[in-house]
Amino acid sequence: MSENISSKYTFWLWPFSFLYGIGVFIRNQLFDWGIKKEKVFPVPVICVGNLAVGGTGKTPHVEYLVRLLKDKYRIAVVSRGYKRSSKGFILATKEHTCKEIGDEPYQIFHKYPEILMAVDGNRCRAIDKLLSLPDTKKPQVILLDDAYQHRYVKPSFSILLTDYGRMFYNDRLLPVGRLREPISGCERADAVIVTKTPRDLKPIEYRITETNMQLKAHQQVFFSYVEYDRICSLLSVDRKLPFIPTSDDAVLAVSGIANPKLFVSEVRKSEWQVEELIFSDHHDFKESDIRTITQSFQRLKGRNKIILTTEKDAARLLQNKYVTEELKGCIYYLPISISFSEEEKDSFDNMILKHIQTFQQNKILW
Secondary structure, three states: OOOOHHHHOOHHHHHHHHHHHHHHHHHHHHHHOOOOOOEOOOOOEEEEEEOEOOOOOHHHHHHHHHHHHOOOOOEEEEEOOOOOOOOOOEEOOOOOOHHHHOHHHHHHHHHOOOOEEEEOOOHHHHHHHHHOOOOOOOOOEEEEEOOOOOOOEOOOEEEEEEEHHHOHHHOOEOOOOOEOOOHHHHHHOOEEEEEOOOOOOOHHHHHHHHHHHOOOOOOEEEEOEEEEOOOEEOOOOOOOOOOOOOOOOEEEEEEOOOOOHHHHHHHOOOOOEEEEEEOOOOOOOOHHHHHHHHHHHHHOOOOOEEEEEEHHHHHHHHOOOOOOHHHHOOEEEEOEEEEOOHHHHHHHHHHHHHHHHHHHHHHHHO
16 A cells, blocks of 8 residues: 655654644634634535545546436535636636636536536635525535535535545645645544545455544445546547557657546556656646647657547646647547446445435425
8 A cells, every 4th residue: 555655754844744733733623613613504515525635536526426416406516716817706607718717627517517616715605606596596415626624614514535545544744744634634524435446456455444544433435446438539529539559659648637647557558659748736738838748749659649638637738829729639638537336336326315315304394
């Protein structure tokens, strides 16, 4: 499993981590004591988040919930819209760009345009605005994307994600490790999902992982797996890869996500020759970056060649003014989703649906 990360860091970071931990502890205590107020809303609010910075798969898990619920309820997703160019509250429309609402909200909304997609750093304000919509448009269920630490909203149900390759109980607080808050923060979760679980995990390893988390009796644990769909063209999801990859073909794998290891590993499963260009998470591709991508692509030697990127990066490249139409025609992306085992899928789905039904029944009795 993941290695003990503390040995990778020099001792002088520990005082900063200690001070950071004190600050987070005091903040959480203020909420726990009721000095800082958490707002409760009259609809089910399901929060998806994590304790660590970086990619644990929040967006595909939110998308899973959207697929589960969208045909049964009016759904709204609320996100802060990380690294967007706009400010304040925005209710997404098809006219909004990736830069205006953020790459993750853009991805979710364009896959599921029938839902409400709101971005606002102030989640309470966003939910208030959504609930002020006419009754025929008002959401019946709200999904909070990456809001585990946004405690001004009191979720009706909290889902905590943790990457199997870097479990929260093996991690440390920033800046020594990648934890945003102490391990004790997991106590606020109603369910924990171990993400990016290897398919070949042995039953004993499942049990060891659950034991090491030391969760409360009421907290349910699930294990999810990454699924990759067929390769899609940047210009059209219906346009297929025009050739079957062989060792004579080449691909430039371009990614700007928090953890590109799984993406690169999936790309390398094919026979083609692979070159990598790795950028930082939520990377804003500038003119110099596009020039680097273009030059690297031109240097590839192969009978056929393409640029292959992640689903999240695809949105930023599609709307990038420095990417020529000719280059766009060479860019493809690898869609991602998550799955559970058949047994866990039924259990997880029923847990979510039962929570919403129970919430609505209790609301009637208020």
